[in-house]
Amino acid sequence: MPPEPPLATLTVGSAQAAREQVWDGVVEAVDETTMSAQTNARVEALPFDVGDHVSKGDVLVRFSSVEQQSGRKAAAANVAAANAEYQDAEVNWKRMRAVVDQGYVSRAQMDAATAHRDAARAALNAATAALHSASQQADYTVVRAPFNGVITRRFVHVGEAVQSGPPAPQPLVALSALDALRVDVVVPQSAVDSIRQFHTATVLAGDGKRVLVSAITVLPYADPATHTFRIRVPLPANITGLYPGMTVKVAFAVGDAQRLLVPVSALMQSGELSGVYVVGADHSVGLRQLRLGHRYGDKVEVLAGLAPGDRIARDPEAAALYLAKLHAAGKG
Numbered sequence: 049m050p051p052e053p054p055l056a057t058l059t060v061g062s063a064q065a066a067r068e069q070v071w072d073g074v075v076e077a078v079d080e081t082t083m084s085a086q087t088n089a090r091v092e093a094l095p096f097d098v099g100d101h102v103s104k105g106d107v108l109v110r111f112s113s114v115e116q117q118s119g120r121k122a123a124a125a126n127v128a129a130a131n132a133e134y135q136d137a138e139v140n141w142k143r144m145r146a147v148v149d150q151g152y153v154s155r156a157q158m159d160a161a162t163a164h165r166d167a168a169r170a171a172l173n174a175a176t177a178a179l180h181s182a183s184q185q186a187d188y189t190v191v192r193a194p195f196n197g198v199i200t201r202r203f204v205h206v207g208e209a210v211q212s213g214p215p216a217p218q219p220l221v222a223l224s225a226l227d228a229l230r231v232d233v234v235v236p237q238s239a240v241d242s243i244r245q246f247h248t249a250t251v252l253a254g255d256g257k258r259v260l261v262s263a264i265t266v267l268p269y270a271d272p273a274t275h276t277f278r279i280r281v282p283l284p285a286n287i288t289g290l291y292p293g294m295t296v297k298v299a300f301a302v303g304d305a306q307r308l309l310v311p312v313s314a315l316m317q318s319g320e321l322s323g324v325y326v327v328g329a330d331h332s333v334g335l336r337q338l339r340l341g342h343r344y345g346d347k348v349e350v351l352a353g354l355a356p357g358d359r360i361a362r363d364p365e366a367a368a369l370y371l372a373k374l375h376a377a378g379k380g
Contacts, residue, residue, distance in 0.1 A: 050331045053370055056362040057327050060310060060354050065344055066248065067303035073233035073251075073281065075294045077224035079195055083108060084217035085210040087116060087188035094221075098202055102193045102223070109204070109220050113189035116182070123175070123182035130175040134168040141165040188212075197225040200292065224292050231281040233298050237270055240277045246301035249281045253296065258343055259287060264300075299342070308354060309347040310338075316364040323353070324360045325367035333361070333371055 089111035096102055141161045148158045201222035204210060210218045231251060235243065243249075244266055251259040265280040281298055283290060290296065316323050316335060323337045341349035354360070361367035 052331050053327060053333050053367075055325075055327065055333070055367055055370060057359045058311075058314070058362055060308060060350075060358045060360060061356050062306040063309050064304055065307040065309070065349070066246070066301035067305040068250070068299040068342070069239060069302050070252070070297050070299045071233050071235055072295050073231035073298045075229055075283070075290050075292055075296060076232050077197070077226065077292045078228040078230055078282075079197070079225040080200070080223065080292070081194060082201075082222045083191050083220045085188075085212045085220060086217065087111065087185045088209075088211050089113065089116070089189055090209045091204050091206050094202065094204070094206055096199050096221075098199050100199050102197060102199065104193055104195050106193045107190055108193055108199070108223070109191040111189040111191075111210075113186060116186040116189050120179070120182040120186045123179040126175045127172070127179050130168070130172040134165070134172045137161070137165040137168040191220060193223060195223070195225050196227065197223045200224045226291070227285065229283040229287070229290060229292065231283065231296055231298055233279045233281060233300075234271075234274075234276045235279060235300070237275050237277060239300070239302060240266060242302035243279065243300045246303070248301040249279075250299040250301075251281060251283065251296055252299060252342075253287070253289065258299075258345070259284065307341075307344075308350040308356065309344060310350055310354070310360065311362070312343065312346055312348050314360055314362055314364060315348070316368070325364055325371075326354075327359045327361060333367055333374075335368075 091109060092112045093107075093110040095107055095110075102108065141164075144153050144158050144161045147153055148155070199221055203219040203221065210220070212218070233249075243264075247262065247264060249261045249264050251261060253259055261281050261283070263282060265282075267278045267280070270277050279300075310324060314324050315338075316325065321337055322340055323335050325333055326336045327333055336353055338353035339351045341351045343349075
């Protein structure tokens with residue numbers, strides 16, 4: 049029997065891991081909005097295009113505002129006139145109120161002064177409300193970003209006339225924030241109870257990484273047409289390579305299972321083939337091809353090729369070098 053090979057080894061064993069079911073999901077922004085027209089006007093400027101990054105407060109759409117500014121000026125003039133009328137009525141009312149008890153003015157004259165003052169006050173309130181409305185219409189001629197984000201759609205062009213309705217306000221631009229993303233997944237009702245019980249999901253990123261998420265949200269109602277539930281899976285802020293609209297696979301824990309796991313660092317990769325160096329009871333060392341399953345952190349599931357109790361080399365490069373030396377010594 050050859051001597052024990054000078055290799056660091058580990059004994060393969062079963063470990064408990066989550067039993068999972070996988071569905072496709074769509075990446076979406078947590079904060080996304082479509083800005084719509086709140087006034088009737090013509091588009092004067094569109095400073096940003098689709099794909100541009102914007103900051104909160106940036107002007108997204110600017111409309112011609114001649115009509116709205118004229119309306120605001122007219123409303124302000126009406127407020128000034130109504131206020132002057134009210135002030136005169138108030139002064140006259142106070143003058144009459146001071147002498148009515150002495151009989152210098154009749155009760156009918158006092159009542160008329162009171163009615164005139166109240167009517168002037170109501171007219172001032174109405175004019176003030178009209179000014180507020182006109183100011184809002186003028187403010188609506190500038191549309192600003194409500195948060196930092198990226199322009200995802202543009203529905204209008206410079207020079208186009210837009211309407212605030214009816215039947216509905218005309219959409220202008222769509223904005224999505226990329227600093228907070230989630231995956232929207234639709235699952236059958238038969239799986240919801242298990243998903244709620246374990247409340248854990250793993251996003252399978254395209255680079256082979258598994259991103260564990262433990263704060264999923266199962267919406268508390270089903271689609272009556274498809275009998276499916278929607279689940280929202282938040283993505284960590286530091287994740288890269290995922291953008292709204294992309295599809296990803298999401299694995300939900302639905303139970304527990306015993307799995308054969310080996311360290312990823314023990315694998316020898318050759319193209320699409322994976323294997324490990326197995327150290328036999330007779331101290332022999334040989335490369336054995338494996339069929340692999342899901343990755344769990346720094347370990348990967350072995351579906352075929354190993355059994356519990358097998359001993360494998362921790363460092364595949366060291367094992368390959370050891371075999372090369374044995375082969376060279378045998379030839380010599």
